Amino acid sequence: MASDRIFGLIALITAVAYLAAATQIQTNFFSGEFLPKLFPYLIGCFGALSALFMIYKPDPDPEWPAKTSLGSMAVAVVVLAFYAVLLPVLGFIIPTFLTAALLSYQLCKEKKSAFFAGLGLSLGLFLVFKFALQLGNVVAFKLASPAKIWDAITILIPFIGH
Amino acid sequence: MDIISNLAVGFGIAFSPFTLFLAICGCFLGTIIGALPGLGPSNGVAILIPITFTLGLDATSALVLMTAVYYGAMYGGRISSILLNIPGDEPALMTTLDGYPMAKAGRAGDALVISGFASFFGALFATIGLMLLAPVLARVAFLFGPAEYFALYMLAFCTLGGMASNNQAKAALAACIGLGIAMIGVDNASGLPRLTGGNLHLYDGIDFLVAIVGLFAIAEVFIFIEHQGKGTAIGVKLEKVTVPWREIWSTKWTMLRASAVGFIAGILPGAGASLGSFLAYMTEKSVAGPKGKFGTGVAKGIAAPEAGNNSAAGGALVPMLTLGVPGSGTTAVLLALLMTLNITPGPTLFTERPEVVWGLIASLLIANVVLLLMNVPLVKLFVRILTVPAWVLLPGVTMISFVGIFSLTGSYFDMLLMIAFGILGYVLRKLDIPTVPVILGILLGGNMESALRDAMTLSDGNIGYLFSSPIAIGFWVFAIAGFVAPLFLRGILKKPQAHKDL
Numbered sequence: 001m002a003s004d005r006i007f008g009l010i011a012l013i014t015a016v017a018y019l020a021a022a023t024q025i026q027t028n029f030f031s032g033e034f035l036p037k038l039f040p041y042l043i044g045c046f047g048a049l050s051a052l053f054m055i056y057k058p059d060p061d062p063e064w065p066a067k068t069s070l071g072s073m074a075v076a077v078v079v080l081a082f083y084a085v086l087l088p089v090l091g092f093i094i095p096t097f098l099t100a101a102l103l104s105y106q107l108c109k110e111k112k113s114a115f116f117a118g119l120g121l122s123l124g125l126f127l128v129f130k131f132a133l134q135l136g137n138v139v140a141f142k143l144a145s146p147a148k149i150w151d152a153i154t155i156l157i158p159f160i161g162h
Numbered sequence: 163m164d165i166i167s168n169l170a171v172g173f174g175i176a177f178s179p180f181t182l183f184l185a186i187c188g189c190f191l192g193t194i195i196g197a198l199p200g201l202g203p204s205n206g207v208a209i210l211i212p213i214t215f216t217l218g219l220d221a222t223s224a225l226v227l228m229t230a231v232y233y234g235a236m237y238g239g240r241i242s243s244i245l246l247n248i249p250g251d252e253p254a255l256m257t258t259l260d261g262y263p264m265a266k267a268g269r270a271g272d273a274l275v276i277s278g279f280a281s282f283f284g285a286l287f288a289t290i291g292l293m294l295l296a297p298v299l300a301r302v303a304f305l306f307g308p309a310e311y312f313a314l315y316m317l318a319f320c321t322l323g324g325m326a327s328n329n330q331a332k333a334a335l336a337a338c339i340g341l342g343i344a345m346i347g348v349d350n351a352s353g354l355p356r357l358t359g360g361n362l363h364l365y366d367g368i369d370f371l372v373a374i375v376g377l378f379a380i381a382e383v384f385i386f387i388e389h390q391g392k393g394t395a396i397g398v399k400l401e402k403v404t405v406p407w408r409e410i411w412s413t414k415w416t417m418l419r420a421s422a423v424g425f426i427a428g429i430l431p432g433a434g435a436s437l438g439s440f441l442a443y444m445t446e447k448s449v450a451g452p453k454g455k456f457g458t459g460v461a462k463g464i465a466a467p468e469a470g471n472n473s474a475a476g477g478a479l480v481p482m483l484t485l486g487v488p489g490s491g492t493t494a495v496l497l498a499l500l501m502t503l504n505i506t507p508g509p510t511l512f513t514e515r516p517e518v519v520w521g522l523i524a525s526l527l528i529a530n531v532v533l534l535l536m537n538v539p540l541v542k543l544f545v546r547i548l549t550v551p552a553w554v555l556l557p558g559v560t561m562i563s564f565v566g567i568f569s570l571t572g573s574y575f576d577m578l579l580m581i582a583f584g585i586l587g588y589v590l591r592k593l594d595i596p597t598v599p600v601i602l603g604i605l606l607g608g609n610m611e612s613a614l615r616d617a618m619t620l621s622d623g624n625i626g627y628l629f630s631s632p633i634a635i636g637f638w639v640f641a642i643a644g645f646v647a648p649l650f651l652r653g654i655l656k657k658p659q660a661h662k663d664l
Contacts (some may be wrong), residue, residue: 004607006534007593011335018342021357031352035618039611040345047338053331062592065388072387077581080380080560084577087568088165100557106387117554125561135216135569155574 004058011051019044072106079103085152091141092129097122165293168633172520175222176528184219184227185525189532192234195244195543198555202254203475203492205378209559211499212371212566221503222518226525228499229479232492233285234524236435237533240277240468241544245270249662251436253471260456260463271403274541276461277468279410280417282534284469287421288428288476289526292483295429296512296519299484303509306485308616312639314512315610318431318487321644321649322599325437330645332595337533340603341610343368351615363575370498370604372567372576376583377590377597378495380561384588385557402525403541406461414423424470428477435474442470476526483507483519486609491598495647496604 022040025032065073083099101118108114129138175181195206207228214224239254244261257277269502306314324331346357347367358364423445424438446466448458456463478493486507488494500507505518512519537544567576590597614628621627631633 003593007589007595011339015338018357021359025356026351026352026354028352028354031349031354032619035615036349036352036354036356038618039614040342042343043338043345047335047342050331050335050338054335057331059329059332059594062594064592076383077386078584080564080581081578082582083564084581085574087564087577088359088574089573092565096561100561103383103557103560104553107556108551113553117557121554121558121561125558125565129569133213133217134510135213135565136568137572138565143211152574155578 001058001061003061003064006057008051008054011054012048015044015048015051022134040064040094055136076103076106082153086149087153089142089144089148091139092126093122094142096125164297167292168297168516168520169498169524171517172524174263174444175517175521175545176226176524181226181525182522182528184223185230185529186532188227188230189234189237189529189536192231193238193241193533193537193544194234194237195231196235196238196240196254196545197547198238198550200326201235201382201559203232204384204495206235207492207495207499208234208371208374208378209563209566211502212375212570213562214499216566216569221505221515222521224499225505225518225522228496229522229526230529230532232496232530233472233475234533235471235492236285237278237281237537238544239471240281241274241541242548244273244277244464245545245548253439253467253474255436256439256467256471257464259443259467260459263459264461264464265459265524269459271541272406272409272461273459273464275403275405275538276410276413277464278534278537280413280420280465280468280539281472281537282530283417284421284424284472285476285530285533285659286527287418287469288425288473288479289523289530291425291473292476292480292526293523296480296484299480300509301510303484304470305633306509307631308613308620309634310637311357311467311613312610312617312628313634313641314431314485314487315606315613317637317641317644318481318606319599320641321431322602323379323596324645324648327596327599328594330649333599336597336599337603340528340600340605341607342603343373343600344604344607345611350552350612363573368579368604369504369571369576370601371570372580373583373604374495374601375563375567376580377587377600379559380580380584381587381591381597383556383560384584386552387592403538405538409461410465413462416449416462416465417469418470419449420446420466421473424473425477427470428474428490428504429480431481431485435471435478435492438474438477439467439471442473443467483511483522487606491601494598494605496603498601501605502520527544527579 017039022037022044025035025037025040079099079102081097083109086095097118100121104117105111105114126138126140129135192206195201196203210228210231214227219227239249240257240261243249243254243257244265247258247262249255249258261273261277319337323330323337327333329600347355348365349356355365370483420442423442427438427441428435443463443466446462447454450456450462454460454462478488478490480498482488482493486497488497504514505511563580564577566579587597617627629638
């Protein structure tokens, strides 16, 4: 009940914001006055209607995961976000090793297996990507100054990063 | 005799050693992906698209590789259904109903072989159907104008939302999310950005591959973490594998009926393989009656859903190739592949790029034979793959997804966006909101909007133009019926639940 209502409310707010943004769409001579806005308007209206319906008639609540699982998921999200910004800066092997090992640890809770899973995956996948598939921008490792690494990490901090 | 000469062209392409090699690789990889619990055809294909694209294969080769993976994953899905009672993907759910009891009775090998043959039969039937039907449908599609296309897209969203989900409002919301995302970026007509919030990264629009990999693969990772990797231990031992010819022969009519039912279900836009296997199983169950002992581990109960599911997989390619409207989640992913390769599906594909279509059809036929040969003797090998522990599998899948997107776009922004889509996908799945309409919306949003805009420009803003031709009206009627009818049918067509392990 509550989950559906909360999600419906978020969807409703998003739909209204979407409609508001759609009224601000710039137009020019080539596109005509109204056509670039027409379809976004339709989407916003239908979205808002379905969201209202979800609030009005919610389904039973799903089984949300226990706190420990939620914690693991949050850790996974943070780890993956760091991976996303560090992969272009530090090259493939080091970030992949750390990320794979940490993710693996979230599942098996054994340090040793997680370590070897990370090691095996980072080296194994590197060989596959680099030599079997010859992907161009997969680089083993790059030397990056601390300033550059910090620069990459700030992307994740709202209002400070780019 | 058009078909034969066209097929000759197709086989000429498909029998080149390199294409054949790709088909075999794809089949092997696909079966593994299908067999791994939690990885199905859609996320399997989704993860591989960016990598395939970066490999720089030409259109035909890439298409052959990915459809081989697609067919392979449909085959492989049955392995985890039968042995572990865990469907690798949704369509494989029906196979657990009879497959798992049979495996528990000590006949796991028989169950796998019967289902392998049924898959072969269903896929063969569908490929032949595709060959015969697609060119005809492509000719009809020449009659479509913008109004018809707009109605057709509506039809796809409505039937998909109506049939594949348990709640119409949620399906509609999902479609709106997808379409809304598709609008972001520079508008083609005016050249001005729309709905980007001033973020330069968004001027290009949101790459549908990022969304697909996020919604399918990364969301799966979160689901995995939630279950803490449960359900990867092997449940049933596989003894010697022999071919039970007599039993296979006894299911011949079942396979034929199930294939026909599945193929039709596959063609319906938005219905797809889940409906195919479901209808095939239910039809056979009612044909056999209570004496058929469906649900206790009978050969027919395994053959029907597998033939239906593979036949629907092939059938779903018909609307995807001829109209550009995918019939299922996985064909939506294949459509994404086509669009990445700069091939526009639709009627013109058959006249302008016959080598792509017929090469594809010929390689489907070849892939099917390869899969049968691979799946019967090598089934033991694939069963061993099931024992890969989740704590290796899951980080592996994640890393492959990231590197795929990274090598495609080279930007951290897209990877962060992919994580966001992963979280969104997880929440949507938790709330029982279907993710396929989101994907479909992102893929088709641009086309749907331009159809609407063309219609409005042609008619000078007259809304009535959208309902002006018989074809368009027909689509609208089916769209509304497809959206509303499941509300009433839901009580009658209740999905059987999977076996609870006793």
